[in-house]
Amino acid sequence: MSGPVLSVRGLTRHYASPSGLVRALDDVSLEIAAGELVGIFGPSGSGKSTFLMMAGLLEAPTAGEVWLAGQRVSHAGTDVDGLREVRRHQIGFVFQRANLIPFLSASENVALSLEIADVAGADAMAHARRLLAALDLAHRADNLPTRLSGGEQQRVAVARALANGPPLILADEPTAALDSVRGRQVMELFRRIAATQGAAIAVVTHDPRSTDLFDRIVHFEDGRMVA
Numbered sequence: 001m002s003g004p005v006l007s008v009r010g011l012t013r014h015y016a017s018p019s020g021l022v023r024a025l026d027d028v029s030l031e032i033a034a035g036e037l038v039g040i041f042g043p044s045g046s047g048k049s050t051f052l053m054m055a056g057l058l059e060a061p062t063a064g065e066v067w068l069a070g071q072r073v074s075h076a077g078t079d080v081d082g083l084r085e086v087r088r089h090q091i092g093f094v095f096q097r098a099n100l101i102p103f104l105s106a107s108e109n110v111a112l113s114l115e116i117a118d119v120a121g122a123d124a125m126a127h128a129r130r131l132l133a134a135l136d137l138a139h140r141a142d143n144l145p146t147r148l149s150g151g152e153q154q155r156v157a158v159a160r161a162l163a164n165g166p167p168l169i170l171a172d173e174p175t176a177a178l179d180s181v182r183g184r185q186v187m188e189l190f191r192r193i194a195a196t197q198g199a200a201i202a203v204v205t206h207d208p209r210s211t212d213l214f215d216r217i218v219h220f221e222d223g224r225m226v227a
């Protein structure tokens with residue numbers, strides 16, 4: 001495929017609040033190519049999470065457009081509920097907390113996201129185990145989340161996000177709850193996934209220790225992309 005995986009153009013999100021209009025995101029344009037790992041930095045309240053919500057088709061922008069693989073999928077007034085299929089097949093999300101389902105094993109957590117996308121149970125489980133093995137978690141596949149360390153849980157969450165082979169992965173402070181060693185492991189995992197699977201990956205982070213892993217870093221300030 002040529003052209004960027006993700007292209008956002010003039011993305012803007014305003015919220016009405018009792019103290020007036022909040023310009024959470026203000027005319028942001030950004031493209032991410034296949035295989036590219038982009039770091040998004042910026043102070044608290046600068047619009048990073050809002051950007052991921054819009055780029056991830058979880059919320060419609062006030063203005064601007066989101067294009068995925070050359071197709072315009074979201075713009076002002078889009079019914080984001082109607083984009084569930086696009087999200088399911090094209091976007092993997094990783095959040096600050098792994099949010100695994102507590103009564104399912106690591107492999108069942110990963111397989112579930114495949115089953116939701118209509119992969120038959122046995123195939124889903126086999127694929128989940130392969131993915132966990134690729135993330136050095138084969139020995140944890142049958143463990144419940146409570147039996148995993150925070151770093152292991154987060155790697156299972158990454159496996160879950162990867163399960164459908166989405167061309168775009170969006171991560172919102174995925175290492176914030178981890179110590180520096182485990183945080184680094186998760187970031188190196190994103191680096192590896194971008195390189196080996198050609199995924200376009202955007203990671204919002206406050207952690208300056210992983211800056212060497214990014215292909216590109218962008219900074220947000222007051223809802224705008226400043227570099």
Ligand SMILES: Nc1ncnc2c1ncn2[C@@H]1O[C@H](COP(=O)(O)OP(=O)(O)OP(=O)(O)O)[C@@H](O)[C@H]1O
Pocket residue numbers: 015016017022023024025042043044045046047048049050051
């Ligand atoms: N639903 C909402 N209603 C009103 N204001 C909102 C809403 N969501 C976000 N905001 C405001 O938009 C601005 C950007 O918020 P956002 O969460 O995107 O920042 P952030 O850079 O991700 O911050 P942090 O690093 O603390 O997570 C903030 O001023 C926030 O208060």
